[in-house]
Amino acid sequence: MIEPGAARLLAEWCGLGAQVLSRFAAEAPGDQPAVPVLWPAHFDAGMTATAISYGASPGDDHVADPYLYVGPHDGLPPGDPAFWNAPFGAVRIFGQAGTVAEAAALSGDGRERVLAHATTTATGRTS
Numbered sequence: 290m291i292e293p294g295a296a297r298l299l300a301e302w303c304g305l306g307a308q309v310l311s312r313f314a315a316e317a318p319g320d321q322p323a324v325p326v327l328w329p330a331h332f333d334a335g336m337t338a339t340a341i342s343y344g345a346s347p348g349d350d351h352v353a354d355p356y357l358y359v360g361p362h363d364g365l366p367p368g369d370p371a372f373w374n375a376p377f378g379a380v381r382i383f384g385q386a387g388t389v390a391e392a393a394a395l396s397g398d399g400r401e402r403v404l405a406h407a408t409t410t411a412t413g414r415t416s
Contacts, residue, residue, distance in 0.1 A: 306334035306345025309392040359399030366406030
């Protein structure tokens, strides 16, 4: 039997994820964002742009609650473990980023951190 409250929460979470991904893709067209997809293996809405994954998961073995994520393909940059709080990147659970603006801020912050690290690595400069 399907629990109506759980189904509603899942639908709202997927809707939030779709809105965030669409907004982020529109704000960073130079990153050549892929079309957001619903990944069948994990049932998360996600996309890739500039070798960074973004998405909204209903929860899984890593994090039980619904969560948003941002994660670089080339491994986590050094730095703030409070931000990079998962083995694959940064996550914020439902309630920590429950609006489109809060979720887009996570995506943007993660993007800036990854690109800043890539620039530092490529130039050898730390500032």
